[in-house]
Amino acid sequence: MQWLRPPVTGAAPVARMHHSMEGFNGRLVIFGGCNAEDERLSDIAIVDLDSMRWVSVTATGTVPKARDSHAAVVVCSYKLQLCTEINR
Numbered sequence: 001m002q003w004l005r006p007p008v009t010g011a012a013p014v015a016r017m018h019h020s021m022e023g024f025n026g027r028l029v030i031f032g033g034c035n036a037e038d039e040r041l042s043d044i045a046i047v048d049l050d051s052m053r054w055v056s057v058t059a060t061g062t063v064p065k066a067r068d069s070h071a072a073v074v075v076c077s078y079k080l081q082l083c084t085e086i087n088r
Helices: none
Strands: 019-023 027-034 038-046 054-055 072-075 079-082
Touching: 019 072, 027 079, 054 072
Parallel strands: none
Antiparallel strands: 019 027, 027 038, 038 054, 072 079
């Protein structure tokens, strides 16, 4: 086994930790987490695994509150369900 860092094009999201990431329809969907200043995030970042490109998204509806140390799961192959985070 060998670790690789494949080249990915497009505008990468800000570095983060304690985020959720789910595989979904050939994409990785990243939500929330904390940035280097330990501020909670509520953004979505997607990388398309076929093209190895970051994809910009604009979410509609009510934006979930910023969170970290949470879980997410794909439901019914079309919805990303966020679960509770650890209280800080």
